Amino acid sequence: MTSELEKQITAILAEVIEMDEAELWEKRNQRFVEDLDVDSMLALEILAILEKKYRIEIPEENILDLVSLQSTIDFVDRKLKQRVA
Amino acid sequence: MLNFEDVRRLLPQGHPFIFIDRVLEFEAKRRIVCLKNVTGGEYYFPGHFPEVGIMPGALIGEAISQAAILLFRLSEEAQAGQNGRIFLVGTTRTRFISPVFPGDTLLITVEVVKLFSRSAIVTGRVELEGRLVVKSTLTFSAVSLADVKKSRRVGTPERVAQEVSR
Numbered sequence: 080m081t082s083e084l085e086k087q088i089t090a091i092l093a094e095v096i097e098m099d100e101a102e103l104w105e106k107r108n109q110r111f112v113e114d115l116d117v118d119s120m121l122a123l124e125i126l127a128i129l130e131k132k133y134r135i136e137i138p139e140e141n142i143l144d145l146v147s148l149q150s151t152i153d154f155v156d157r158k159l160k161q162r163v164a
Numbered sequence: 165m166l167n168f169e170d171v172r173r174l175l176p177q178g179h180p181f182i183f184i185d186r187v188l189e190f191e192a193k194r195r196i197v198c199l200k201n202v203t204g205g206e207y208y209f210p211g212h213f214p215e216v217g218i219m220p221g222a223l224i225g226e227a228i229s230q231a232a233i234l235l236f237r238l239s240e241e242a243q244a245g246q247n248g249r250i251f252l253v254g255t256t257r258t259r260f261i262s263p264v265f266p267g268d269t270l271l272i273t274v275e276v277v278k279l280f281s282r283s284a285i286v287t288g289r290v291e292l293e294g295r296l297v298v299k300s301t302l303t304f305s306a307v308s309l310a311d312v313k314k315s316r317r318v319g320t321p322e323r324v325a326q327e328v329s330r
Contacts, residue, residue, distance in 0.1 A: 119283075
């Protein structure tokens, strides 16, 4: 983990899916549902927490962009850059 | 605003599993405030506990869930809703701050955090005489009763016998 965003999102997601931060970071390219036993309800919870924390709007259909830790970090990064632009 | 008969009509649960007595305030898709009078005659007090009656935390959580169901049912009624659905809690984060005893009157406030097409995240706060006693965040999913019945595990008599004999 290098950037502050990576650290923050890893910590948030690790708490929600009850996994050690370092382990989740190692598995950052693994898929939540298929590989890490995250169910659809937890995925919705993650979406709502990220919206609140970063004050961004994530439409429900974007849940398909949040398939792994890495894709979630990339998605939030893009959203934050769009907001600044 | 709504009395117990209205509550009973709207909730999928029945006696003795209704933990809301009245609805005091309601804003469609946003917020609901409900009231629950906890009486010494509730069926669970003789067992929880024999020495001193305390309302089980799980049932206070159920009261929050029922307030959330009423919020969604009333919101649907406000805009021509759907029937034949029940609401299942998927995740819950709950803090029980102080116990609830016979004679207490609970004010249960549920607010929507985020609505999805078939799910919702809500926060629940239970107050007793102005003091917070339970706070909770719930994720719900609305599913059809028919789908729940289809997914129910059914054991044949032979299978039950096998499981018992193990």
